[in-house]
Amino acid sequence: LRGVEEWKEVFNEALEKSRYGECESLLGVRDELWIKSDSWLGKISRSEGDYYARLARHAEAKKEYLEAVAAYDSELIITPENEATLNNKSLALRCLGNLQAEISEFEAAKLSYSEAISTCTRALQIAPDHISCLNNKGIALLCMGDLQTRLYEFDAAKLSYSEAIASCNSAQRIAPDYIYVLNSKGLALIGLGKLQVNLSEFETAQLSYSEAIFAFTSALQLAQNDNYALNNKGIGLRHLGDLQARVSEFETAKISYFDAIAAYNSALQIAPGSISAFKNKGLALQSLGNLQLKLSEFESAKLSYSEAIFAYNSALVIAPDDVGAFTNKGIALRGLGYLQARLSEFEAAKLSYSEAIAAYNKALLIAPDSNYTLKSKGITLKSMGDLQEKLSERQEALKNWQEALEMFNRALAITPNDDSIRDRRDSLQESLDNLGEDTVSG
Numbered sequence: 225l226r227g228v229e230e231w232k233e234v235f236n237e238a239l240e241k242s243r244y245g246e247c248e249s250l251l252g253v254r255d256e257l258w259i260k261s262d263s264w265l266g267k268i269s270r271s272e273g274d275y276y277a278r279l280a281r282h283a284e285a286k287k288e289y290l291e292a293v294a295a296y297d298s299e300l301i302i303t304p305e306n307e308a309t310l311n312n313k314s315l316a317l318r319c320l321g322n323l324q325a326e327i328s329e330f331e332a333a334k335l336s337y338s339e340a341i342s343t344c345t346r347a348l349q350i351a352p353d354h355i356s357c358l359n360n361k362g363i364a365l366l367c368m369g370d371l372q373t374r375l376y377e378f379d380a381a382k383l384s385y386s387e388a389i390a391s392c393n394s395a396q397r398i399a400p401d402y403i404y405v406l407n408s409k410g411l412a413l414i415g416l417g418k419l420q421v422n423l424s425e426f427e428t429a430q431l432s433y434s435e436a437i438f439a440f441t442s443a444l445q446l447a448q449n450d451n452y453a454l455n456n457k458g459i460g461l462r463h464l465g466d467l468q469a470r471v472s473e474f475e476t477a478k479i480s481y482f483d484a485i486a487a488y489n490s491a492l493q494i495a496p497g498s499i500s501a502f503k504n505k506g507l508a509l510q511s512l513g514n515l516q517l518k519l520s521e522f523e524s525a526k527l528s529y530s531e532a533i534f535a536y537n538s539a540l541v542i543a544p545d546d547v548g549a550f551t552n553k554g555i556a557l558r559g560l561g562y563l564q565a566r567l568s569e570f571e572a573a574k575l576s577y578s579e580a581i582a583a584y585n586k587a588l589l590i591a592p593d594s595n596y597t598l599k600s601k602g603i604t605l606k607s608m609g610d611l612q613e614k615l616s617e618r619q620e621a622l623k624n625w626q627e628a629l630e631m632f633n634r635a636l637a638i639t640p641n642d643d644s645i646r647d648r649r650d651s652l653q654e655s656l657d658n659l660g661e662d663t664v665s666g
Contacts, residue, residue, distance in 0.1 A: 228257050228264050235271050239278065240451075242497030244542065247275050263309055266295035270316045277323050278499060280545040282590070285323050292316035310347035311357045314340040318364045325371050326547055328593035330638075333371055340364040355395045359405050362391035366412040373419050374596070376641035381419050388412040403443045407456055410439035414460050417467075426471055433464040451491040455501050458487035462508045469515050481512040499539045503549050506535035510556045517563055529560040547587045551597045554583035558604045565611050577608040595638040599645050602631030606652060625656060 231250060238246035251272070259265045273288030296313035303309060321336030344361035347354060369384030392409035395402060417432035440457035443450060465480030488505035491498055513528030536553035539546055561576030584601035587594060605628035612621035632649035636642065 225260070225264075228259055228268065231257055232267055232271055235275075239271070239275055240495070242495040242499070242542075244275075244279065244497060251275075262295040262299040263312070266292045266299065266309075266312055266316065269295060270312070270319060273316070273319060273323075277319065277326075278543065280326075280543040280547070280590075282323060282327055282545065286320065289316055289320040289323065293320065305350055307347040307351040307354055307357065310343050310350075311354065311360060314343040314347070314357070314360050314364060317343060318360065318367060321364075321367060321371075325367070325374075326591070328547075328591040328595070328638075330371065330375060330593070334368070337364055337368040337371065341368065353398055355399050355402060355405070358391050358395035358398075359402070359408050362388045362395070362405075362408045362412060365391060366408065366415055369412070369415050369419070373415065373422065374639075376639050378419060378423060382416070385412055385416040385419065389416070401446055403446055403450060403453065406439045406443040406446075407453055410436040410443075410456055410460060413439065414456075414463055417463060421463075421467055421470070426467060429467055430464070433460055433467065436460040437464065449494055451494040451498060451501070454487050454491040454494070455498065455504060458484040458491070458501075458504055458508065461487065462504070462511060465508075465515075466511055469511070469518075474515060474519060477515055478512070481508050481515070484508040485512075497542055499543050499546065499549075502535045502539035502542075503546070503552065506532040506539070506549075506552055506556065509535060510552065510559060513556070513559055513563075517559065517566075522563060522567060525563055526560065529556050529563065532556040533560070545590050547591045547594060547597070550583045550587035550590075551594065551600055554580040554587070554597075554604065555600050557583065558600070558607060561604075561611075562607060565607075570611065570615060573611055574608070577604055577611070580604045581608070593638055595635045595642070598631045598635040598638070599642070602628045602635065602645075602648070605631060606648070622656075622659070625652060628652060629656065 235247060235250045238250065257268065259268060269288045269292035273285045273292060276285035276288060293313060293316045296309055296316065299309050300306065317336050317340035321333045321340060324333035324336060341361060341364045344357050344364060347357045348361065351357070365384045365388035369381045369388060372381035372384060389409060389412045392405050392412060395405045396409065399405065413432045413436035417429045417436065420429035420432060437457060437460040440453050440460060443453040444457065461480045461484035465477045465484065468477035468480060485505060485508050488501045488508065491501040495501065509528045509532035513525045513532060516525035516528060533553055533556050536549045536556065539549040543549065557576045557580035561573045561580065564573035564576060581601060581604055584597050587597045591597065605624045609621040609624035609628065612624065629649065629652050632645050632652065635645050636649060
């Protein structure tokens with residue numbers, strides 16, 4: 225038992241600090257562990273699943289998470305009212321849901337999140353003040369809300385976020401300085417803020433983001449080297465910057481982006497191989513580049529896009545099958561391509577668009593139903609076609625426009641309520657129809 229406990233403790237610490245080689249070494253002696261209980265088998269399997277999920281090794285992660293859930297189910301046959309086992313089962317289910325959402329298995333993810341929430345609820349009926357369980361229920365509700373937002377189920381998402389915040393508040397009343405709850409509450413507030421932006425509720429969104437940043441700052445006052453809180457604070461600042469840029473508060477947006485990048489750099493000093501910090505730093509640099517492009521600060525924008533691409537590549541060196549890193553790398557390349565086209569660097573722009581499409585294709589090999597990737601690929605194909613039309617490369621342009629139309633239709637089949645994609649699709653279809661009529665008339 226002591227060996228199992230020490231293995232899990234050292235493995236989880238290594239994973240938290242992104243020391244992946246150490247994790248591999250520990251996995252090398254995993255079979256030497258003498259695991260006597262289903263409860264401990266569940267804990268070890270979930271830790272292994274977290275490692276594989278972090279490195280985007282999806283099949284191995286899914287296998288470990290399913291083994292963890294099965295182990296906890298076996299334990300619950302013997303002790304059905306054990307709140308600790310129920311809490312651990314909910315954790316494994318939520319991690320499984322996150323994995324399923326990452327590879328676009330949306331219905332399976334919803335089911336996993338629902339089971340995680342109901343399992344927490346069952347545990348809380350036994351132990352109403354179980355802080356960890358209140359926190360885990362909040363995170364599961366937050367994850368459900370994020371998925372519902374992604375699928376444009378906004379009313380359901382708003383309810384999920386509200387319930388997540390309420391669960392975190394219940395935990396915070398019992399333990400005001402519990403760092404995990406502060407992080408969870410902050411993330412739920414970010415999720416709510418993103419939803420409010422989608423609904424054009426900008427003032428309430430700004431309040432949600434500010435409250436989220438305050439929660440992360442409070443966590444960092446308790447543990448200044450908590451790289452999880454640093455990473456989360458960066459996320460909150462980046463979303464706040466996006467909102468400020470949207471309402472034309474350009475200088476304050478820049479400050480938010482620079483503060484976000486500084487937070488990610490601090491996180492990377494603590495955990496130099498943090499995949500999430502690399503990806504989030506890329507997103508902040510990408511947003512900064514978009515703003516600089518809008519303000520005609522072209523050289524600065526070019527640098528920001530290039531640094532964003534470098535950050536995504538750094539993540540992909542560690543996790544070669546990370547869907548989000550591939551997709552966001554494609555979006556950064558598209559931004560760079562648009563800037564190059566604007567500066568009449570046409571060949572460079574074509575290359576950037578082509579590299580973006582290649583990045584999307586790699587993401588779609590792993591997650592073929594990723595509506596975010598399909599949408600992004602469609603927008604890039606449309607931009608490539610527009611550039612080719614400008615350069616009198618009509619046949620190539622037509623081919624890319626038609627493929628863009630296919631991407632928009634595939635995305636709409638998954639998220640039929642996405643009006644922005646519907647508008648792009650309809651506008652492109654109308655242009656292609658008019659083009660056909662002109663050809664016939666000619």
